[in-house]
Amino acid sequence: MIFTTSLLTSCVKLLLVPSYKSTDFEVHRNWLAITHSLPLEKWYYSATSEWTLDYPPFFAWFEFMLSQIAIYFDRNMLIVENIGYSSEKTILFQRLSVIVTDLVYIYGVSRVCKALAKSWRSDVVLPILLITNCGLIMVDHIHFQYNGILYGILLISVADMIKEKYLWSAFWFTFLLNMKHIYLYLAPAYFIYLLRNYCINEGPISSKNIITRRGCGYLLQLAFIVISVFTVSFGPFLSHVPQIISRLFPFKRGLCHSYWAPNIWALYNVIDKTATLILPKLNIPLENNTVAVMTGGLVQEFSHTVLPDIVPLTTLLLVLLFTLPLMIKLLFMNKAPIHFLRCLVLCALTSFLFGWHVHEKAILMAIIPLSILAIMEPIDAKIFLILSTTGHYSLFPLLFPHSLLSVKVLLHILYSCYSFYSLFKIHMSAINKYALPLLSTLESLYVIGLSGIFLYENVIHKALMLDKRLPFLPLLFTSVYCAMGITYSWCKYYSYFMSSNGDRKTQKTKANKTE
Template sequence: MRSAAAEKTSRMETPAALAMVGLALLVRVCVSMGPYSGMGNPPKYGDYEAQRHWMELSAHLPPRDWYRNGTNNDLSYWGLDYPPLSAYQSLAHARLFLLPFSPDSLALRSSRGYESPFSYCTHSLSLPSLYLLLSSDLLIFFPAALSFVYMYQAAIGRRQRSGDGKADDSVVTWHLAMILFNPALILIDHGHFQYNCISLGFTLGAIAAILSKKDLLASLLFSLALNHKQMSAYFAPAFFAHLLGKSLKRQSPVFEVFKLGLVVLLTFTIVWSPYLYSMKAVMEVLSRLAPFERGIYEDYVANFWCTSSILVKWKILFSLHSLKLLSSGATILITLPSMVQQIKDPSDLGFLYALFNSSFSFYLFSFQVHEKSILLPLLPATLLALREPQLLGLIMHFALLSMYPLLCRDRLIFQYAALLALFVLIFFRINGSHIKKKESSPAILKFLMTMAMCCSFTLHYIYMILQPPEKYPFLFEALIMALCFSQFAMLTVYTNMKQWMLLGISSEILMEKKNI
């Protein structure tokens, strides 16, 4: 049951929350009216074609053939490379939305590159893809966002009774807006065309469950996130450390860990049941989920390996096996401090910082990171918006810049500018006074941030207007990634420090409650 504070917040904020949801849906519809990944660009098109092709495969082939190369499933042409739950989603979308209304779009083999005459106006008309994405938002991501905001405010309400802090209606609405109007997520899901809202929605639901002390439900929801997109593992160290830390502080820690492990095991068993008949079938799926042969990074991404490759040619100097060990070791090393803090002193706020630090560590140092993976650390950044508004503003700006080359290729510049402007308007219109009350930053930090912003705006202009030198065709991309990485590296140092500063605070709050 929700606390009295959560119920009070819910009653106060229901009209505003519904209005926010309606506006967020409208924005998503407007973005979907633009171009999409690979539009009119044969032979492989882009992510839009990948989503359509996966619906085609799941609708016509049995599950055991979804990840297996064959006559009707050429893995070199957008072979399925997400876990089984993502494939089940494709199957459900195919049967509910496409086969009844547009069967030609999913004809086995002959529908490759399917684009209706409406495709060049909007992908939401070429297929009922608008309903697919909006249904995913409405059924999973939006309810999870609402649950989180209410649970977060319930925690603040409990502290209010001990005289710590005050939340008002506009703050609650603003917090919800920061989650729902994340421009990077909207651009990738409704412009570029993916379904990140599902895995992120499951993760967000799991976070809300932890805030409401429903750890078994959190384990179930996060297991679903892992089984929808393997990149959800970016959050796994934070979930593991927090739940382990809480279990170790209870009367029967072994039994608590056993319960959590049992929920995870049962969830994975059910989702993977079509492939558990043989080890070969399991390995066929796993080999698609971890395509190491693609190299340590693809395209240009604002992480350590891509940025430093300007000076160190990692792919030439090191074998694939060595790079896997290097990236794994670096990721574990950078993630470990955050995990130790949560095992030692688990707390709700510390958990949110741990989610950010864990996902950012994976983005910066793990193997095979895509530019779109920045969506993962952006999620906890929006959740920490009330606590760290400057952090959210900074990472959102440079996250969008890091995806700018991709969005330029997708011809989503207008949507990019419009969503960024909308986000900035909401960010400062409601929260401006809150930001000003924060302690002022040192002069040197203000200077560095000003310089970084000036460089960012300059690179936006250069990339769109100028042509790079023939000798260095990807010079502008490299400069963009180097700038973004420099900001991301500073942010991860800052948030790790902030997380460790929480050490002992949760214990003090618990003692205060016992004395009330």
């Protein structure tokens, strides 16, 4: 099933080779040129293009290796000064490079499926859910990025965690961090789960089983792996680590990306804009007599008028505030991998909702591991269906050319239909047993409501001739509506995780009863 699904999906990817490409296409072409044409000490200092190298060293080396092949397609793409260069051979090479490196993702899917108990869920449904993920296809093979290889490494790490190969899992996750630092969002779940299940003895947590020779030795092993990988990664760049850090964490960027990612800050911004319109009508003066401006659209820099401005420290504190209870809960739960996976999803969602300058593409960091959970229990399937349908729809604005309308709609509908059908079939016995639908009436109405947002954006808005007066309105509706669904999913899943009974004593009792 994995081979067949991968082959068919690769054929679809090949058909997308001539499709629209975003500025990320030029970003990666420039990185190919930088790593191929410039000496190593200039990689993170080059500023010929505005698209400077801002990924960790392992990804820079990945671009360097690709450039050794790119030279046989078109050596002109490797000239740093050729800004915006996109010959047919350049396009072909970059598109093919994404398709080929997706083999790592396919391997990761295979590893996860083999790590789970053998059944038609893990052998048929899960590979299709992961390999045909429409968000990954839209982002990598139309918009253009290399997320496939990154999520492949993540899945390899998750598979090793499920199989209790803890050191290998830590190695691959650390390797991933040095490919793309956004995966720091997931680090707390990794740290606590490894600490509890690899370094601490079985039984209730106490000073006797925390501070032991065995525990300290295992902790040192983990530390050695992490430090070794970071040393290999940053060692060649030791003299300019501060420059790399400034590139990796550009806090001077605004709170929101150019298209507001569907998170808490999208809702926060809309509340502020709405207040600037309503308060003057209620004879409530605005600070400094500010006049509400609603024609600016969705911009990167956003100064709030009524509500307090948000600074990076605020977002960091909020992420930590909501992540800390998850870590405490995970620390006291049994070693079942399902708890680790749920915590992983919640860490990704928490950072997505409250993080600074979040990109809409980061929602895949929650959707992909949640795909594994969706085949396990109805609650996971419920959250997956809402989150994947909403999260994938929120990626539509990335593919803005009208010619791509039918492509993105078809990808989304096919994936969503299969997800609903297969997960309903998997969990049918549980649904019939408790006489509860997989989605409630309100949840179903919300998902159906996405079609209303689509209809407004592509038909009603133009029919009302609002393109010139309020050009940003369709994006605003998409961002806010999707933010409501993603926030709801987070609240529902967060509450379930925190109230779930996964302590070791309870698990042991249940196991005895089963026997």
